[in-house]
Amino acid sequence: MARIAEDLYLLLLDNASAQPRLERARRSRVLSAAVLLDLAYACRIRPAVDGEAVEPGRLVALAGPAAPDPVTEPAFQLLQRRPLAPATAVKKLAKHTEDHIVAHLEHTGQIRQVPLPEKRFGQQFAWPLTNRHRVGQARAALMASLFDRTPPPPATAAIISLLHAVDGLGALLSLNDRGWRWVHARAGEIALGSWVDEYPTALPEVNLAVTTSAVRQALP
Numbered sequence: 001m002a003r004i005a006e007d008l009y010l011l012l013l014d015n016a017s018a019q020p021r022l023e024r025a026r027r028s029r030v031l032s033a034a035v036l037l038d039l040a041y042a043c044r045i046r047p048a049v050d051g052e053a054v055e056p057g058r059l060v061a062l063a064g065p066a067a068p069d070p071v072t073e074p075a076f077q078l079l080q081r082r083p084l085a086p087a088t089a090v091k092k093l094a095k096h097t098e099d100h101i102v103a104h105l106e107h108t109g110q111i112r113q114v115p116l117p118e119k120r121f122g123q124q125f126a127w128p129l130t131n132r133h134r135v136g137q138a139r140a141a142l143m144a145s146l147f148d149r150t151p152p153p154p155a156t157a158a159i160i161s162l163l164h165a166v167d168g169l170g171a172l173l174s175l176n177d178r179g180w181r182w183v184h185a186r187a188g189e190i191a192l193g194s195w196v197d198e199y200p201t202a203l204p205e206v207n208l209a210v211t212t213s214a215v216r217q218a219l220p
Helices: 005-012 025-043 073-081 087-091 095-107 132-149 154-165 177-191 203-216
Strands: 045-047 059-061
Touching: 005 025, 005 095, 005 132, 025 045, 025 073, 025 087, 025 095, 025 154, 025 203, 045 203, 059 073, 059 095, 059 203, 073 087, 073 095, 087 203, 132 154, 132 177, 154 177, 154 203
Parallel strands: none
Antiparallel strands: 045 059
């Protein structure tokens, strides 16, 4: 399951308009990056390191069957063909990743497609949530991590790190200057990998943190 990418999309959906709140260009990049991080957390990809035949930093697919998920499988297949720099992978995935996420969320009954009577917001459809339980949990974890300094679960740490990289936390939060100073400082700590020391970690979490560091640099 593409937990990181799906939770990120659900968090971005606006309650009133049922439209995602980041503009298309940033949204496409950050969702594509999120899919890569889902694969990293599943230990299906990792960045190459010094001493390997692949250029350091390029994302490589790890041996195993194709990812059994319609959201992550295209990204896994892309990297199975050849290792790619994170920026290249994000660019190649950006065209269709959001469509895959939306289709899967609709297929699994988490959102529904509603035709708009007029082309409002430049869109033909709205995507209201069918149930707020999942997004409520994701938002509660994000808020606790940012404001209560609760150790963030891996998916939450990845989402915060990606949104911080594209200056996208404003799509989720409305704060005064003091609040933003706090959030940017805490999000910066998480983006730099502090959560690995805060949260009980094993290989998947470490691989996620290392891959997040590589992928974040492809986003600005």
